[in-house]
Every structure is written in structure tokens, then in C-alpha cells.
Amino acid sequence: MTEKCVFCEIANGRIPSIRVYEDPDFIAFMDINPISEGHLLLVTREHYPSTLDVPDKLLDKALTLAKRLAKAMLLGVGAEDFNLIVNNGPMAGQLVPHWHMHVIPRRSKGEIPIKTGDPADLTKLPFVAERIRQNLQ
Numbered sequence: 790m791t792e793k794c795v796f797c798e799i800a801n802g803r804i805p806s807i808r809v810y811e812d813p814d815f816i817a818f819m820d821i822n823p824i825s826e827g828h829l830l831l832v833t834r835e836h837y838p839s840t841l842d843v844p845d846k847l848l849d850k851a852l853t854l855a856k857r858l859a860k861a862m863l864l865g866v867g868a869e870d871f872n873l874i875v876n877n878g879p880m881a882g883q884l885v886p887h888w889h890m891h892v893i894p895r896r897s898k899g900e901i902p903i904k905t906g907d908p909a910d911l912t913k914l915p916f917v918a919e920r921i922r923q924n925l926q
């Protein structure tokens with residue numbers, strides 16, 4: 790897309806990044822503000838704002854790729870556990886509106902910048918689940 794998107798600029802090499810992987814569809818590079826050592830970002834080369842915009846074929850590839858990267862990352866930085874996180878939209882904490890998946894090694898149970906919610910209302914939860922089921926395609 791766009792001159793203003795930082796990840797487009799990283800993808801086209803106009804902003805430097807520490808890359809760990811690239812292919813015709815994706816690049817992966819180290820997050821500049823890591824949550825923990827080894828935190829990397831898997832990013833589409835094309836500008837897609839959210840997961841809803843990314844073609845299915847690319848999304849399928851993304852998860853396989855995230856697995857490969859995670860394995861390498863865990864071995865690389867000496868961790869066993871990790872988070873794969875995609876924030877979609879500003880309400881969900883997405884700061885850079887260009888699709889990316891965080892691959893974050895976890896060595897302790899400390900907080901991650903996604904707050905867990907309050908306990909669910911168990912009288913409503915089955916109905917919420919049913920509404921989701923009804924919308925599955």
C-alpha cells in the first residue's frame with residue numbers, strides 16, 4: 790500500500806529491520822519493543838489491515854510458518870513456551886494496521902499486554918456460544 794505504513798516500509802526495505810525469514814508472501818523480523826527476548830513478528834508482504842482481509846491461502850500458510858518460526862525461536866533463545874497473537878483493529882490493541890502475528894517466547898507466567906477478562910456470566914454463556922455456532926459457515 791502506502792508510504793505511511795511502517796510494515797510496508799519494512800517489507801520494501803525502506804525502513805531497516807532485523808529479519809529472520811523471508812519468502813514471496815511473508816517476512817519475519819524481530820519486534821523492536823519485545824515483550825520477551827526472541828519476540829518476532831510474522832508479517833504479510835502485502836498490506837492487509839486485519840485477518841479478515843488476508844486471503845485464506847495466505848492465512849493457512851501463516852500458521853505453518855509461525856510453527857516453523859516458533860520452533861526455531863524456542864531453540865534459538867532457550868524457551869519452551871510461546872504465544873502466537875494477532876491483534877485485529879484498535880479495540881483489540883492493534884497499533885500497526887498491517888497484518889502481523891506476534892511470536893513470543895514465554896519463560897514465566899508474567900503478564901502479557903492482553904488483559905484477561907472478568908469471569909463469564911454462566912447463565913448467559915450457553916446462549917453466547919449458540920449465537921456463535923449459528924454464525925459458523
Ligand code: 5GP
Binds near residue numbers: 804806807820884885
Ligand atoms: P500491534 O499492537 O499492532 O499488534 O503490534 C505492533 C508491534 O510492532 C509492536 O510490538 C511494536 O513493538 C512493533 N513495531 C512497531 N514499529 C516497529 C518497527 O519500526 N520495527 C519493528 N521491528 N517493530 C515495530
Ligand code: ZN
Binds near residue numbers: 791835836886887
Ligand atoms: Zn502496510
